[in-house]
Amino acid sequence: MRVKKGRDEVVFLALSYVLVTLFAFFCLLPFYLIVVGSFTRESVILTQGYSFFLTAKNFSAEAYRMAFKSPDTIVKAYGITLFVTVVGTLTAVFLSAMTGYVLARPDFPWRNKVSFFFFFTTLFSGGLVPWYLMCSKFFKFNNHIYSLILPCLFSVWNMIIAKSFMKGIPFEMTEAAKVDGAGDFYTFRKIILPTAKPLVATLGLFTALTYWNDWYNCMLFMSTGGTWNLQYTLQNILNSSEALKRIASMTGMQVGQVPTEGLKLSMTVIATGPIILLYPFLQKYFVKGMTIGAVKG
């Protein structure tokens, strides 16, 4: 059924296109400027400031060469972030999906009580200090890689998303599997999880983002430099001339010769790049996977 567009609709659509384009432009612009800046020759940045366009005259990949010349700092941080992201995301998504599935089963008698038990942790919390003391004193988190994985392993928010999605899967599927003699866990793994692809994709991306972008836990628990993740390393390079000096000495340059501004920008690109590449593969699942439903019921 195709109705001719009325005047009101044309006005609304025109407005929508303009506003969305404008907002999208402002969302993209900073990324563009940073990438351009990271490829701009240091002397140009220092004398003329940041430029809007790359030309043959101001182009230089020196900053990237520098960044990868100091393997100790960046490659190691990359390794840590990658490991934490992969292990953390796989575990966290499985955990949220499994919990969400059980709580969405209409035949599970305690689903409301347990849901509230989870949800209550978002209503009241002990605060940072008790949590930190327990993690560092009792679990000896300090300078262990699991201090970067455990704090983000389970989130009630993700569980709510999982539960809402699982509710949309017909219960008949579970019942049919039961009739065929499948156990609950088997049903979840072999029948529900493959059906829940949009959920897995959505939660997977958001959890991966959490791990990839984490610097907070690293700041809290990692006192020694050798075990820093990517974002925290970046923060240190950005904020301290010490870190830059270290890179300079490692690459055998004078501190004055180091393309400081360019290096900061190229590091920013390096620290962000890979995770953005995930998006196009997962985009088609988003709108299906992001249903927020009630906590109760």
Add this chain to the structure above:
Amino acid sequence: MKTNGSGKGKKGKYGFGRQIRKNRTLIAMLLPALLYVVVFSYIPMFGVTIAFKDYNYNDGVLRSPWCGLQNFEYLKISGKLLDLTKNTLLYNLAFIVFGILFEVGFALMLSEITGRVFKKVSQAFLFLPYFISWVVVSTVMLNIFGQNGVLSNILSHFGIEDFSIYHQVRQWPLVMVAVRLWKQTGYGTVVYLAAIAGLSQEMFEAAAIDGANIWQKIRFVTIPSLKPTIFIMFLLSVGNIFRGDFGMFYQIVGNNQLLLETSDVIDTFVYRSLITSPNIGMSAAAGFYQSVLCFVTIVSVNWIVKKIDPEYTLF
């Protein structure tokens, strides 16, 4: 959505022990997550007692001596408590209100737009800022809005020298709200788009047959159907209204004394006081204060919502 009936009926028939036996696999599937929240959320809740103790590292949480409300006195004496609370509350209110307006607004617009490629590409761009850490946001901001940044470069052509957004103390809250909207709108939009996608097409067709124009459709069909999602998102953020976004404030404002006056939130203050003078008791007192305020707020807001329409409550 209430399917309570069947569960309760069975409970009566079989009794508790059999219920457990019957659901043992499902219970086992819940255990890892249950264990997680017990360890990382429930046990630290008892740590709020630190707020009433003269904590020292050797005696630990359990054996440190009690000291009454002394920690809260310290908190009050530092003279900042009221300002900090006000900052945290006002920032969060602005984030919530403008956040919902932007997210619902863009979701409505995107859902009406028919160009598939445009929709896909613009949605991807809106999402971009959500992908970067606050560390990166702060670099990007420095490079664009800082003293030698892109903006200052452009403005110098117009005769405005040495412009830096970080000197605009009075307008700074606007900057924070803008950054927040820039970073979060894409994510929130997807939540509402998902909700719109789940609406039945029949309602819109019926409205079209009745001759509703697009504004009427949005006002009388789409927005009312989005209400449950809007309420959930609203209530979930209200539950944290006295907790500042540490990552955002810490990375963007940092130790900028000029800006701290208008943008120090409870969380950044607690962190700084922990770093400079490790007064564990006072920091715990601040955390306890936040938790109590948040709890009281969410319980009362939820109660008010219940009076308006019980369908929309969180619990």
